[in-house]
Amino acid sequence: MKAMPSRDTSDVAIPDVAELDLFVIMDALSGPARRSIVLALAERDGVPCGQFGLSIAKSTAARHFRVLLEAGLIRQWDDGNIKRNGLRRDEIEHRFPGLLDLVLREARTTR
Amino acid sequence: MKAMPSRDTSDVAIPDVAELDLFVIMDALSGPARRSIVLALAERDGVPCGQFGLSIAKSTAARHFRVLLEAGLIRQWDDGNIKRNGLRRDEIEHRFPGLLDLVLREARTTR
Numbered sequence: 001m002k003a004m005p006s007r008d009t010s011d012v013a014i015p016d017v018a019e020l021d022l023f024v025i026m027d028a029l030s031g032p033a034r035r036s037i038v039l040a041l042a043e044r045d046g047v048p049c050g051q052f053g054l055s056i057a058k059s060t061a062a063r064h065f066r067v068l069l070e071a072g073l074i075r076q077w078d079d080g081n082i083k084r085n086g087l088r089r090d091e092i093e094h095r096f097p098g099l100l101d102l103v104l105r106e107a108r109t110t111r
Numbered sequence: 112m113k114a115m116p117s118r119d120t121s122d123v124a125i126p127d128v129a130e131l132d133l134f135v136i137m138d139a140l141s142g143p144a145r146r147s148i149v150l151a152l153a154e155r156d157g158v159p160c161g162q163f164g165l166s167i168a169k170s171t172a173a174r175h176f177r178v179l180l181e182a183g184l185i186r187q188w189d190d191g192n193i194k195r196n197g198l199r200r201d202e203i204e205h206r207f208p209g210l211l212d213l214v215l216r217e218a219r220t221t222r
Contacts, residue, residue, distance in 0.1 A: 029137055102210060
């Protein structure tokens with residue numbers, strides 16, 4: 001049985017660029033809430049966790065952030081008391097050229 | 112509750128090229144068995160359903176073919192008593208340029 005993901009993401013294994021896995025990324029992008037997070041970060045870097053306008057429970061949102069972190073799609077950093085998020089755009093583009101453009105274009109037309 | 116998929120794929124809704132959905136395709140590609148089917152079809156067109164060397168139950172394989180058909184990744188046709196499969200390569204390339212190349216390259220390195 002999989003352990004319940006905690007809301008604290010400090011223990012998340014963050015893949016470095018060589019470890020990025022296309023199919024883990026695709027799986028992460030299969031969820032509409034996660035896509036909307038990625039899309040928001042493509043438009044604005046550094047959005048705090050609580051400001052994505054997601055109408056879902058905090059624990060659900062935390063799980064989505066964890067999946068995105070583990071897939072290597074986003075990074076998080078502390079800024080005083082808030083946790084900010086950014087898209088790992090250059091690294092993903094480097095490993096999987098064209099992928100993010102396809103994803104962002106499609107996510108925009110379907111949101 | 113979702114109906115159990117039948118092994119007969121004659122009732123599958125096959126998307127046409129304008130209906131292809133990137134995220135449905137990505138979701139379909141998240142399964143290793145389905146990727147191995149796609150990879151085999153990239154290398155040889157017209158592989159019969161029973162000849163992919165999948166070490167899984169027939170009913171499981173049938174479910175994978177159904178997911179691939181519904182995502183628009185493959186087509187099937189009858190050839191006498193056998194059902195052959197093909198990758199919808201040109202259509203996918205037309206809608207999502209570069210996607211299949213990324214997928215096939217990665218699937219080859221991880222099989």
